[in-house]
Amino acid sequence: AQSVTQLDSQVPVFEEAPVELRCNYSSSVSVYLFWYVQYPNQGLQLLLKYLSGSTLVKGINGFEAEFNKSQTSFHLRKPSVHISDTAEYFCAVIDTGTASKLTFGTGTRLQVTL
Amino acid sequence: ETGVTQSPTHLIKTRGQQVTLRCSSQSGHNTVSWYQQALGQGPQFIFQYYREEENGRGNFPPRFSGLQFPNYSSELNVNALELDDSALYLCSSSVQTGGFTEAFFGQGTRLTVV
Numbered sequence: 086a087q088s089v090t091q092l093d094s095q096v097p098v099f100e101e102a103p104v105e106l107r108c109n110y111s112s113s114v115s116v117y118l119f120w121y122v123q124y125p126n127q128g129l130q131l132l133l134k135y136l137s138g139s140t141l142v143k144g145i146n147g148f149e150a151e152f153n154k155s156q157t158s159f160h161l162r163k164p165s166v167h168i169s170d171t172a173e174y175f176c177a178v179i180d181t182g183t184a185s186k187l188t189f190g191t192g193t194r195l196q197v198t199l
Numbered sequence: 200e201t202g203v204t205q206s207p208t209h210l211i212k213t214r215g216q217q218v219t220l221r222c223s224s225q226s227g228h229n230t231v232s233w234y235q236q237a238l239g240q241g242p243q244f245i246f247q248y249y250r251e252e253e254n255g256r257g258n259f260p261p262r263f264s265g266l267q268f269p270n271y272s273s274e275l276n277v278n279a280l281e282l283d284d285s286a287l288y289l290c291s292s293s294v295q296t297g298g299f300t301e302a303f304f305g306q307g308t309r310l311t312v313v
Contacts, residue, residue, distance in 0.1 A: 188244070192240070
């Protein structure tokens with residue numbers, strides 16, 4: 086079984102400031118890792134994913150994340166945020182073997198203000 | 200646009216009633232999964248269908264059932280609705296053969312049980 090912990094339920098940040106959203110996971114098997122963004126009253130949009138290879142992954146909208154196997158973390162970063170980045174962000178993992186279900190964290194609300 | 204469409208977008212039902220939610224997968228995807236997202240929570244896996252067979256189920260009672268059709272579209276049926284079933288229901292489609300790469304989500308169906 087897998088579990089995902091997003092330590093911060095809300096992250097307030099000023100526009101053009103850097104941001105890091107934290108994600109830690111627990112799993113007895115190998116996993117793939119994902120970050121999704123959800124805007125109000127919408128579904129989930131994939132920001133980026135780690136399947137294999139380089140542990141630094143770049144995604145859409147200027148986001149990047151680094152997979153750290155020893156710390157079982159997959160933190161999301163952006164060097165300069167915009168008002169339009171205000172949304173809910175979800176970290177998720179999936180078992181590489183069965184790939185039958187995504188396990189999500191509880192989400193982090195990123196609130197960008199002027 | 201992910202190519203995954205869900206209908207209806209919103210609906211209101213009375214406790215004890217039955218509901219059917221529909222999902223049209225992205226072209227070429229043979230796997231569909233359903234998730235329940237309660238307010239302020241991350242999505243929770245309900246079940247997955249691969250080539251019309253159930254391929255994994257989360258911790259949901261039997262009154263949650265599903266179907267996948269030969270064209271890979273899918274239905275989620277919920278019987279004997281309870282107030283706690285009020286949530287956003289998300290459908291995702293993916294390709295399992297050749298290795299999982301990512302899941303594409305629809306915009307969701309907002310179900311309110313009164």
